[in-house]
Amino acid sequence: xxxxxxxxxxxxxxxxxxSERDGQLTAAxxxxxxxxxxxxxxxEAVSALFDAQGRTGTWSAALHDVLAADVQALGIAGPVSxxxxxxxSTRPGALQDGKVTVDGxxxxxxxxxxxxxVAAGSPHRERLAVAVEPQDLxxxxxxxxxxxxxxxxxxxxxxxxxxxxxGDGADGWWEAAQARGRLALCRxxxxxxxxxxxxxxxxxxxxxxxxxxxxxxxxxxxxxxEAHVATTAAACSTTTAWESDDLPLAAAxxxxxTGQAVGVTAANTQQLLAGVGFTAEHPFHRFMKRAVVLxxxxxxxxxxxxxxxxxxxxRGEAPRLVQL
Amino acid sequence: xxGIEEVGDFGxxxxxxxxxxxxxxxxxxxxELEPPYRDHGATEELLSHQxxxxxxxxxxxxxxxxxxxxxxxxxxxxxxxxxLGEELTGRGLVHSAAFSxxxxxxxxxxxxxxxxxxxxxxxxxxxxxxxWCQGFSEPEAGSDLGSLRTTAVRDGGAWVLQGQKLWxxxxxxxxxxxxxxxxxxxxxxxxxxxxxxVDMDSPGIDVHPLDTMAGVDEFCETFFDEVRVPADRLLGGxxxxxQVAQHILACERGPIFxxxxxxxxxxxxxxxxxxxxxxxAANRLIGLAFAEVSALRxxxxxxQRQVAAGDLRAAESSIDKILIAxxxxxxxxxARYVLPGVVELDDSPxxxxxxxxxxYSRAATIYGGTSEIQRDIVASxxxxxxxVL
Numbered sequence: 001x002x003x004x005x006x007x008x009x010x011x012x013x014x015x016x017x018x019s020e021r022d023g024q025l026t027a028a029x030x031x032x033x034x035x036x037x038x039x040x041x042x043x044e045a046v047s048a049l050f051d052a053q054g055r056t057g058t059w060s061a062a063l064h065d066v067l068a069a070d071v072q073a074l075g076i077a078g079p080v081s082x083x084x085x086x087x088x089s090t091r092p093g094a095l096q097d098g099k100v101t102v103d104g105x106x107x108x109x110x111x112x113x114x115x116x117x118v119a120a121g122s123p124h125r126e127r128l129a130v131a132v133e134p135q136d137l138x139x140x141x142x143x144x145x146x147x148x149x150x151x152x153x154x155x156x157x158x159x160x161x162x163x164x165x166x167g168d169g170a171d172g173w174w175e176a177a178q179a180r181g182r183l184a185l186c187r188x189x190x191x192x193x194x195x196x197x198x199x200x201x202x203x204x205x206x207x208x209x210x211x212x213x214x215x216x217x218x219x220x221x222x223x224x225x226e227a228h229v230a231t232t233a234a235a236c237s238t239t240t241a242w243e244s245d246d247l248p249l250a251a252a253x254x255x256x257x258t259g260q261a262v263g264v265t266a267a268n269t270q271q272l273l274a275g276v277g278f279t280a281e282h283p284f285h286r287f288m289k290r291a292v293v294l295x296x297x298x299x300x301x302x303x304x305x306x307x308x309x310x311x312x313x314x315r316g317e318a319p320r321l322v323q324l
Numbered sequence: 325x326x327g328i329e330e331v332g333d334f335g336x337x338x339x340x341x342x343x344x345x346x347x348x349x350x351x352x353x354x355x356e357l358e359p360p361y362r363d364h365g366a367t368e369e370l371l372s373h374q375x376x377x378x379x380x381x382x383x384x385x386x387x388x389x390x391x392x393x394x395x396x397x398x399x400x401x402x403x404x405x406x407x408l409g410e411e412l413t414g415r416g417l418v419h420s421a422a423f424s425x426x427x428x429x430x431x432x433x434x435x436x437x438x439x440x441x442x443x444x445x446x447x448x449x450x451x452x453x454x455x456w457c458q459g460f461s462e463p464e465a466g467s468d469l470g471s472l473r474t475t476a477v478r479d480g481g482a483w484v485l486q487g488q489k490l491w492x493x494x495x496x497x498x499x500x501x502x503x504x505x506x507x508x509x510x511x512x513x514x515x516x517x518x519x520x521x522v523d524m525d526s527p528g529i530d531v532h533p534l535d536t537m538a539g540v541d542e543f544c545e546t547f548f549d550e551v552r553v554p555a556d557r558l559l560g561g562x563x564x565x566x567q568v569a570q571h572i573l574a575c576e577r578g579p580i581f582x583x584x585x586x587x588x589x590x591x592x593x594x595x596x597x598x599x600x601x602x603x604x605a606a607n608r609l610i611g612l613a614f615a616e617v618s619a620l621r622x623x624x625x626x627x628q629r630q631v632a633a634g635d636l637r638a639a640e641s642s643i644d645k646i647l648i649a650x651x652x653x654x655x656x657x658x659a660r661y662v663l664p665g666v667v668e669l670d671d672s673p674x675x676x677x678x679x680x681x682x683x684y685s686r687a688a689t690i691y692g693g694t695s696e697i698q699r700d701i702v703a704s705x706x707x708x709x710x711x712v713l
Binding site for chain 1 (some may be wrong): 339403406407410414582586589590592593596597599600601604606607608609610611612614615616617618619620621622623625626628643646647696699700702703706707708709710711712713
């Protein structure tokens with residue numbers, strides 16, 4: 001993809017994210033052919049769309065498409081929905097006696113499509129990636145902290161499942177899918193954090209107290225810089241992760257760096273926006289809640305940091321993710 | 325010059341080709357390149373090993389690639405210099421701080437010295453014949469460098485320096501020093517400062533080493549008492565000292581940061597190798613430190629490319645400085661946890677090494693411009709926050 005094509009892609013997706021009403025973005029993306037672009041240029045497609053969603057505070061079914069980008073290789077035609085693990089767990093499904101018990105989350109699912117689940121269980125630490133049909137499970141809407149994400153809890157036990165991959169094949173698929181999904185989430189989170197930083201920057205540049213603009217106080221300036229530095233680190237980690245020979249490790253690392261950025265930026269920008277940022281009227285809280293909820297999905301920074309360390313300890317080395 | 329042919333011609337080559345040749349060369353003579361000490365090394369040992377390695381690298385061409393031919397270099401991309409530092413510090417073959425010297429001061433002399441002077445003094449510095457030092461900070465001028473008091477007064481064909489410098493790293497082993505001095509009266513701030521290239525054996529220079537809290541005699545108090553410096557040793561023009569200093573600080577964020585990040589990964593890998601995979605708290609600290617170093621590398625990569633292209637963005641590189649200082653401390657804090665009691669209570673070579681590195685990392689948020697000054701720069705120049713009156 002050359003520079004002009006990339007610019008056009010970015011502008012088109014930002015235009016769609018800006019103009020489509022809630023719930024309509026998925027249909028607009030399908031009409032645009034987003035999944036074809038994703039198949040041909042995963043990095044550019046993910047970066048453009050999730051940046052646009054982050055900047056505009058919108059959401060679509062695109063995360064499912066990203067997770068299921070290589071789903072044809074598993075012998076199933078898309079589009080599908082992919083059930084996410086609940087925050088705090090690593091797989092949404094458990095296997096027992098030839099049945100799968102699902103306890104997971106759907107964010108903005110596609111209607112009437114098969115749902116992919118990764119599951120593990122007995123016997124012999126069996127691991128599977130399976131497709132189940134929506135009617136075989138219970139699906140309940142959850143408003144949660146950020147109703148705009150269209151979250152659903154999915155749960156229940158069914159023997160009606162089609163096995164798509166087993167053992168290392170299932171693990172390998174899920175690891176690659178999660179890496180792409182994490183980078184998509186990081187991209188959207190970074191864009192949302194950038195909006196929050198700009199909101200705070202604009203506020204402290206106009207608001208006066210004690211006869212001076214609050215943005216002239218060093219305590220205020222340094223808080224905003226800390227947010228900017230942490231978010232810049234997350235942006236750089238996310239962008240360069242796509243080049244890495246070890247995409248799962250690079251994506252997990254980007255998610256940890258992004259998790260740190262969410263912690264610092266959510267706290268500092270909220271503090272700087274002070275009273276006005278605490279109102280429902282100011283748009284700040286929508287971006288902050290979105291960043292906070294997405295940070296919890298596919299492994300939060302707090303969960304992934306020890307996991308990252310464990311991988312390094314097992315390898316006995318700290319690899320270079322980015323090359324000169 | 326012997327041996328250049330054996331490493332190939334990288335004048336138009338890629339960094340990958342340079343790296344491959346370098347790594348093969350290092351593998352071939354690994355035992356020759358290993359430091360002779362297993363602990364941190366005393367300053368003399370460390371610098372003498374550094375000189376020996378630099379001489380080898382120079383004679384085989386590696387130390388010359390990426391530097392201009394006018395100063396004894398072989399040309400090619402300046403990124404080669406970042407690769408060289410990365411591969412050496414990444415194996416612990418040279419000490420990151422000692423390997424920084426050429427990059428701190430070399431580029432500024434090339435940029436600001438008279439061409440004849442640069443051609444005379446840079447090659448012995450690259451070859452490891454001489455160590456140089458940086459005379460910026462003073463007792464009353466740390467973060468507020470513009471308030472420095474050392475003076476330089478013109479007297480015929482020379483400038484006469486009078487004053488005191490502080491925190492001059494390795495001044496007691498240095499042959500030359502870049503000294504910032506005031507050439508206009510007090511109250512002229514950064515505009516009245518000039519930079520001089522001074523021979524350390526000039527009469528009137530008195531050097532007193534100071535021990536750091538790491539127990540290393542790394543930095544010095546340096547006194548200048550009527551030191552005469554020939555007029556052609558003025559770097560840039562009169563009053564251009566601030567630009568020279570800014571150039572040096574911006575260059576520091578090039579290959580030096582890249583090799584420092586590699587040095588940090590080397591240590592993180594070493595402690596990961598010693599850690600217990602079942603220790604979740606250790607895993608967490610290692611994971612967080614790895615994320616910080618990796619984020620720094622992700623950020624620094626674009627800075628490396630800009631510096632190599634001669635595009636120095638001082639304000640933007642303040643972000644790199646904030647990130648590297650935090651990463652440095654995170655790595656050695658993790659080390660102190662993962663090696664329980666070693667830093668605090670042992671006297672083994674390993675303990676000596678980690679104790680001194682951990683202590684040195686405490687200064688990472690202070691040297692080269694404190695993290696607070698960097699935040700001020702980012703606030704004013706990148707975030708465009710309102711001016712502080």
